[in-house]
Amino acid sequence: xxxxxxxxxxxTIIHKPETTSTQHIAHQLAQEGASHGTIVIAxxxxxxxxxxxxxxxxxxxxxxxxxxxxxxxxxxHKAPQLTLLTATVLADVIMKETNxxxxxxxxxxxxxxxxxxxxxxxxxxxxxxxxQYIIIGIGMNVNQDIKSLHKExxxxxxxxxxxxxxxxxxxxxxxxxxxQFEKTYELYLQKGFPVIKTKWESYGFRIGEKILxxxxxxxxxxxxxxxxxxxxxxxxxxxDGKMEKLYSAxxxxxxx
Ligand code: BTN
Numbered sequence: 001x002x003x004x005x006x007x008x009x010x011x012t013i014i015h016k017p018e019t020t021s022t023q024h025i026a027h028q029l030a031q032e033g034a035s036h037g038t039i040v041i042a043x044x045x046x047x048x049x050x051x052x053x054x055x056x057x058x059x060x061x062x063x064x065x066x067x068x069x070x071x072x073x074x075x076x077h078k079a080p081q082l083t084l085l086t087a088t089v090l091a092d093v094i095m096k097e098t099n100x101x102x103x104x105x106x107x108x109x110x111x112x113x114x115x116x117x118x119x120x121x122x123x124x125x126x127x128x129x130x131x132q133y134i135i136i137g138i139g140m141n142v143n144q145d146i147k148s149l150h151k152e153x154x155x156x157x158x159x160x161x162x163x164x165x166x167x168x169x170x171x172x173x174x175x176x177x178x179x180q181f182e183k184t185y186e187l188y189l190q191k192g193f194p195v196i197k198t199k200w201e202s203y204g205f206r207i208g209e210k211i212l213x214x215x216x217x218x219x220x221x222x223x224x225x226x227x228x229x230x231x232x233x234x235x236x237x238x239x240d241g242k243m244e245k246l247y248s249a250x251x252x253x254x255x256x
Contacts, residue, residue, distance in 0.1 A: 018043065021048055022041060022137060026038075029069065036070055056139050061170070063139065063142045063159070063170070067137045078230070081188070082136060086136050094118075100112055105206075111205055114156070117140065121136075122137070140160070144162070206224050207226055211252065220237065220238075220239065221237075221239070221254055228245055231247075
């Protein structure tokens with residue numbers, strides 16, 4: 001009923017009208033042996049999870065709240081590449097369906113007109129340098145209006161409807177995202193991360209510009225150079241001019 005033309009993704013779709021968090025359900029299913037490509041999707045989440053333990057507001061039928069279970073044969077340190085891959089998939093679909101160019105804010109926020117439209121939460125279960133499973137959670141604001149988005153506390157948020165001035169069919173978008181995901185994933189397995197890196201950088205937010213970096217409890221300024229061949233963030237520290245590579249940090253725009 002989802003009208004999907006895919007080889008392996010979404011052969012099993014678990015659809016919940018309401019749930020706590022699709023991440024939570026996906027973890028349970030993965031632990032019970034759910035296969036590569038299984039999808040959990042909800043109309044509404046009561047305990048949507050964002051990165052850094054944040055809440056993710058997931059209002060009923062107004063957005064895409066879904067998790068993808070993957071069992072890739074890659075070492076755990078390559079897992080972040082799949083997050084970057086997912087961000088390029090979302091950006092490609094948004095661009096194609098709206099003609100608006102989205103940006104990706106490292107590592108994986110989708111930004112339109114300086115506001116966040118979509119986010120990705122990747123969680124991994126690994127044992128002895130072997131990935132057991134990876135769950136990629138995708139949250140996309142689709143048909144919310146400004147009132148509904150005001151409930152978001154942490155970021156300036158927007159929705160596809162607000163940016164494109166029309167309503168979108170959520171099922172259709174899900175279909176496009178999953179099809180594009182499968183294609184991109186296959187390309188990544190064949191050609192490796194460089195293809196994703198090039199694509200990511202074409203959407204990269206603030207490449208070549210000054211940014212503010214927050215690592216643990218430290219804030220500093222740098223120039224954003226791009227991403228490395230393994231997905232790390234490459235920045236030049238403005239204080240000492242040194243190039244640094246980061247794997248976990250929050251970045252923000254820097255206003256003089
Ligand atoms: C972020 O902080 O930007 C990531 C947000 C991820 C939200 C999605 S919605 C589907 C899945 N289930 C959750 O509870 N979170 C992710």
